[in-house]
Amino acid sequence: MTLTIIRNADDLSARYDIAIVGAGPAGMAAATECARLGLAVVVFDENAEAGGQIYRAIERNTRAGRPYLGSDYGRGAGLWAAFCATAASHVPSAAVWSLEQQGEGAAALAELRVSVAGRSRIVLARRVVLATGATERPMPVRGWTLPGVMSVGAAQIALKASALLPEGPVVLTGSGPLLYLYADQVLAAGGTIDAILETTPRRNWLRAAPHVFSFLASPYAWKGLGLMLRVRRAVRVFRAVTALEITGKDRADGVTFMAGGKTVSLPARSVFLHQGVIPHANLANAAGCALAWNDRQKCFAPVVDGEGRSTRPAIFIAGDGNGIAGAVVAEFDGRIAGIAAGLEVLGAGSSEASRRFVRLRKRALRGRAFIDLAYQPALSFRAPAAGDVVACRCEEVSVGAIREAAALGVAGPNQLKTMLRCGMGPCQGRMCAATVTELLADAQQRHPADVGTYRLRPPIKPVPLCEIAALPHTSEAVYAVTGGHSGH
Amino acid sequence: MFRKIENPKDLVTIVVDGRELEVDATASVAAALLGAGMATVRRSVVTDQPRGPYCLMGICFECLVTIDGVQNRQACMVPVRDGMTISSQRGARTTQGGGR
Ligand SMILES: Cc1cc2nc3c(=O)[nH]c(=O)nc-3n(C[C@H](O)[C@H](O)[C@H](O)COP(=O)(O)OP(=O)(O)OC[C@H]3O[C@@H](n4cnc5c(N)ncnc54)[C@H](O)[C@@H]3O)c2cc1C
Ligand code: FES
16 A cells, blocks of 8 residues: 555545545644544645654655754654555645534534645545644744744754755744754754843743653653753853844844843844744634633643544544644644544444553653743743734734724724734734734733634635635525526 | 755756746745845835745745745745746735636
């Protein structure tokens, strides 16, 4: 058996047993398990290659060719090989832009709309597994829209996928393990990092301390510690940084910040920001799956049961897309959700394999609470005070405008959209939703769970109108738009 | 704003705002532009500020360029192809007749 690669909308079947969105660790593992059950499986990913975020470019990268990517990256090769040995279909460069559930209960069906090579198709599946992963939490600071400023994840993608090292002076700033992981990879590849500005508040360590033993028992601890020591020997590190701002007129040329009671300015041509990752739940949100606020991770995440079932019976959610837990947990999560979804299609009971994956997932989750609390970004970087900082990059809405609307008593993110247009640009709130929730909560002294987040509607990625128009439409839809009954 | 640390196996030629560039055949359009020293790929729609790729993973839509005549393509999600024509964007988009 080998994986079938589909590059054309015409080559898709109209119906599959299982559709999976995302070919990262969770999606590849889910597909492998479903294919083992003998089901017809299709995997869509908008990337040109399988691997997701952590194992990006796994189809091309070898340990020998790019050793600086490290041993955690190496785990992806086996996962990808197993996926390639299944009878599933992989559709690369395929953006799923709409998901709806039809019918209820066991008979429910998922209806996906997907754009492949400039054409859209409707695909039906008995069950869908969303393995859409995470995005980096926005880090709105003055100057973050300047060219020369990118996210740390972006810089890492440039290294993994294209062997690109940043031009100096290079400054990394924010909080979270990815700062040190990327710095270590750059140093191993022969590059330079000039400074790391940690914005993690000092008191985080106190709050994380009760979880330290479970952290020390996890594989993260020693690997992470070694990595941090290596990086600290080679790079100037500033701790508990506040009042960060990126300077420059048409591109970034420096950073200014407070550390140790002093104002510091450094030159910089490449500035990379990162303050953790949050679930990329746009598709789940638009499909009507319930979301809940996770106060430890400071983000909304879809509500799922222990096997990845969302509040919509045809929709399962696995991996970082249902809460941040990292690549190894994502893989087990994908296996568990894949088996559960597959067994529902087959009308079969429980599985011994699944119980084993539940145990492995539990073990892999050790240390997560410590990491969440130790690296929780400061409120001043999640909901900035400075009015002139851009919050919504697409529609260029400032923090000040949002705080003003909050003072006027705006009811929530959805009303804010109609007042200020924030969240209505092409990124559809991906870059501002987290900030908007926390700004309203901070300004109105409400709980973020209460404030809520944008209610999204398909298409969740912009699609050319001609692609939507070319899809089959119901006669009611045609009548609603044209007033006539002439079909499409 | 980046430099390549490997010699690419295959090269393709793309045309960026009228200028020919030889780039790594495995790159995305955004990676090719960044590798060629271009940090700015468009001006923002509301206040005309310079912008460039921010996330490289299809999230931020800061890398929007016109590729082979189609506006608002995400440069970070589109692999380069030999002969591809890319232009940076300024101002609001216009409607295009006749499909794409
Ligand atoms: C930029 C970035 C870099 C990271 N680097 C590391 C690292 O080096 N080490 C580490 O341990 N962790 C890293 N992480 C954390 C990472 O989220 C997890 O380790 C792991 O990748 C999660 O696996 P996943 O399968 O849940 O999702 P992912 O691996 O993120 O895969 C999700 C996939 O879904 C696809 N997708 C999403 N929406 C759609 C849609 N609508 N249509 C089609 N396809 C879609 C995406 O293209 C993506 O390929 C990183 C996260 C980010 C955001
Ligand atoms: S760089 Fe963010 S969408 Fe392309």
